[in-house]
Amino acid sequence: TKSLRDTLKEAIPIKQEQLKKLKAEHGNTVVGDVKVDNIIGGMRGLKAMLWEASVLDPIEGIRFHGLSIPDCQKVLPAAPGGKEILPESMLWLLLTGQVPTAEQTRELSRELAEKGQLPKFVEDLVDSFPKTLHPMTQLGMGVAALNHDSSFQAAYEKGMKKPEYWTHTLEDCINLIAQLPALAARIYRNVYNPGTPLPGINKDLDLVGNYSNMLGYGANESLTEYLRLYIALHGDHEGGNASAHTAHLVNSTLSDPYLSYSAALFALAGPLHGLANQEVLRWQIAMQKELGTDITHEKIKEYLWKTLKSGQVVPGYGHGVLRNPDPRFIALQEFCDSRPELKSSPIIELVNKTFQVAPDVLKEHGKTKNPYPNVDATSGCVLYHYGLTEFKYYTVIFGVSRALGALTQLVWARALGLPLERPKSMSMDALEAFIKKP
Ligand code: NMX
Numbered sequence: 001t002k003s004l005r006d007t008l009k010e011a012i013p014i015k016q017e018q019l020k021k022l023k024a025e026h027g028n029t030v031v032g033d034v035k036v037d038n039i040i041g042g043m044r045g046l047k048a049m050l051w052e053a054s055v056l057d058p059i060e061g062i063r064f065h066g067l068s069i070p071d072c073q074k075v076l077p078a079a080p081g082g083k084e085i086l087p088e089s090m091l092w093l094l095l096t097g098q099v100p101t102a103e104q105t106r107e108l109s110r111e112l113a114e115k116g117q118l119p120k121f122v123e124d125l126v127d128s129f130p131k132t133l134h135p136m137t138q139l140g141m142g143v144a145a146l147n148h149d150s151s152f153q154a155a156y157e158k159g160m161k162k163p164e165y166w167t168h169t170l171e172d173c174i175n176l177i178a179q180l181p182a183l184a185a186r187i188y189r190n191v192y193n194p195g196t197p198l199p200g201i202n203k204d205l206d207l208v209g210n211y212s213n214m215l216g217y218g219a220n221e222s223l224t225e226y227l228r229l230y231i232a233l234h235g236d237h238e239g240g241n242a243s244a245h246t247a248h249l250v251n252s253t254l255s256d257p258y259l260s261y262s263a264a265l266f267a268l269a270g271p272l273h274g275l276a277n278q279e280v281l282r283w284q285i286a287m288q289k290e291l292g293t294d295i296t297h298e299k300i301k302e303y304l305w306k307t308l309k310s311g312q313v314v315p316g317y318g319h320g321v322l323r324n325p326d327p328r329f330i331a332l333q334e335f336c337d338s339r340p341e342l343k344s345s346p347i348i349e350l351v352n353k354t355f356q357v358a359p360d361v362l363k364e365h366g367k368t369k370n371p372y373p374n375v376d377a378t379s380g381c382v383l384y385h386y387g388l389t390e391f392k393y394y395t396v397i398f399g400v401s402r403a404l405g406a407l408t409q410l411v412w413a414r415a416l417g418l419p420l421e422r423p424k425s426m427s428m429d430a431l432e433a434f435i436k437k438p
């Protein structure tokens, strides 16, 4: 069977040719206007970035190389005895544009397991952090420190040529994806279960099988399957989201993949982005506490208005691009529907009831352009049901996942020779002067 590297070696010249042709034939084709609203509105809607692995449609949601989430659920290999997408099969798809066989996926799982061990100095560094340091801060710092062994940085110092950039970028990206579970699990152990031993990496297990094991949940097959689905689905959400965009920007300076992804993690750690899953759980539990046992739609409605009137956002609702319920939210809800223990779980029932009420309340409130749930509206609540209740940790799991897509694009950016990202900014005075020009 063809290896990941050989598959990529065949895919790259085709894409390079496509880019060359696009540039030569359509370099001056206008794709859209830039309005003052775009400049002061967080560049929302501006088509200004190349991103190969996925495209987000406002209504239909995400497609990975053209495949929707249900398509991926049909064709991407699962773990033996399992049903959910293996994140390494998603990684293969994102990197190469091709669906891997079960055998190719197994080979990639093995490679990741073989490369998963952390260097001793990173273990010591992470062990020295105070337990009170937010797990996301720990993850970002650990990832940055892993750049000690960056293949890209070492080769750059030796004067590597541009055509070699992508191969060293790929090695760093694979090593980092391999090491993330051990790093993330160590942080979990140190903060929530200090003193307990961490199991070693099992070469016959998949990435999430090992991650779940190291978190202490290996025996819970249902949670492990949920984590596989969660990590596969959060892997990529086109390029404009704050974390993926940050990785892309930082890497465009030829900063190595570890530093680039460390920066991305600190963007993911914001409450408007990845931290929202932690915020959703906090908010739903506060709602549960206040409303007691008999939670009616009417009471939820009142609670939603209380949140909005206090000037807070409803966490897990709204989106920068989506204008429909997030298909990742739907896929996670379907996972819950397929398991009786989740279907009758009080926290999942509350998520469902909130979904039945919140869109109308948000429409009446009239501010958000998207009154529907995003993936964070449910993702953390499922973890909570399974007993993984430490909600400050939830964004770390998102961080293990987003590496799949954000790092894939670094490989493509270097293979395609994309330049330093450097948009033009304008001051308000400069904008007014431009507007006044005859
Ligand atoms: N609850 C209340 N108000 C909202 C919400 C919401 N869920 N979503 C947007 N708004 C407000 C928003 O604050 C803004 O108000 P103002 O004009 O006073 O500044 C107005 O509606 C227009 O915002 P939009 O253009 O609809 O949203 P934008 O693209 O700026 O932001 C989010 C997108 C996702 C940041 C925003 O919807 C939000 O804050 N949602 C809650 C947090 C969340 O769930 N984030 C997770 C995103 C997904 N992820 O995984 O990263």
Ligand code: MLT
Residues within 6 Å of the ligand: 234, 236, 237, 240, 241, 242, 273, 320, 321, 374
């Ligand atoms: C994501 O997965 O990155 C979020 O849905 C946010 C986004 O796409 O902007």
